[in-house]
Amino acid sequence: MPDWIFGGIDMTYSHSEDNKENGYADISSKKEINKSEYVGKIFLKRSHIFQAGNFINFMINGSANDATVTVKIIYDLDDDKRYDEKKDALLETEPVSLNFTGWKELKIRLDQDNFKLKTNASVGFEITEDEALGVQLDFESGANYVPSVFKSGIALVSEIQNKEAIEGFDNSSSSTESYFNAKNTPNPFNSATTILYILPNSTNVSITIYDRLGRQVEVLVDQNQDAGEHTVEFNASNYPSGIYFYRIKTPEKTEVRKMLLSK
Numbered sequence: 001m002p003d004w005i006f007g008g009i010d011m012t013y014s015h016s017e018d019n020k021e022n023g024y025a026d027i028s029s030k031k032e033i034n035k036s037e038y039v040g041k042i043f044l045k046r047s048h049i050f051q052a053g054n055f056i057n058f059m060i061n062g063s064a065n066d067a068t069v070t071v072k073i074i075y076d077l078d079d080d081k082r083y084d085e086k087k088d089a090l091l092e093t094e095p096v097s098l099n100f101t102g103w104k105e106l107k108i109r110l111d112q113d114n115f116k117l118k119t120n121a122s123v124g125f126e127i128t129e130d131e132a133l134g135v136q137l138d139f140e141s142g143a144n145y146v147p148s149v150f151k152s153g154i155a156l157v158s159e160i161q162n163k164e165a166i167e168g169f170d171n172s173s174s175s176t177e178s179y180f181n182a183k184n185t186p187n188p189f190n191s192a193t194t195i196l197y198i199l200p201n202s203t204n205v206s207i208t209i210y211d212r213l214g215r216q217v218e219v220l221v222d223q224n225q226d227a228g229e230h231t232v233e234f235n236a237s238n239y240p241s242g243i244y245f246y247r248i249k250t251p252e253k254t255e256v257r258k259m260l261l262s263k
Helices: 125-129 163-167
Strands: 004-007 011-014 024-033 038-044 055-061 067-075 089-092 103-109 116-119 134-141 148-160 183-185 192-199 203-211 216-225 228-235 242-249 254-261
Touching: 024 038, 038 148, 055 067, 067 148, 089 125, 103 148, 116 125, 125 242, 134 148, 183 254, 192 203, 216 228
Parallel strands: none
Antiparallel strands: 004 038, 011 024, 024 148, 038 134, 055 103, 055 148, 067 089, 067 134, 089 116, 183 192, 192 228, 203 216, 203 242, 242 254
């Protein structure tokens, strides 16, 4: 099935009639698993922005034994399409018990109470504003695990929107008053957005785009302009989804505004 990556032990996968879009993954060991042992992983490699405050939701198949699953959201900070613990970042839950029979729904809110950040990079929980490389689930047996063949499974990985979190995103880019009456529309945007700004007097102006880590992405404007209303388009078709900033700078004033690219 596209996007599913398996590791650690042999696994099978399939589509069910009512779940053709996402499919599901079964995980089962060829050999007997002992106590306190790493069993394996399932990695769904699918780019997505998981918004803080929303819920990560999926169905999980119990192992009917003392075992756990840990959910990890993987972020590829250097954009090399793989995870490197020395350079990249992940958000990780505490282990969740699988000591039950049958399928159960697991819903975890994406916040700092439920997910801990692990990284060597200078980033914080705002990493959730960037596009994730994918979701990984690590399976382990516990101290009271009865030695046996391990079986579990995962299905319907999705994000459930939290109404409060959605309303918390300010489409005007900032709650502070803008000296330049600046705004970009649409925001959030897919591929391209138009930045509108007003100059109170004739002056030299520069407009520069930065990514979330403060790296310069593109210079849109660098010239003298007359007083009045101006527009410029930012075409982000070649850039990954995530939070970006545009800085409007004149000799009189510098202002930074936020925008969200969501492909």
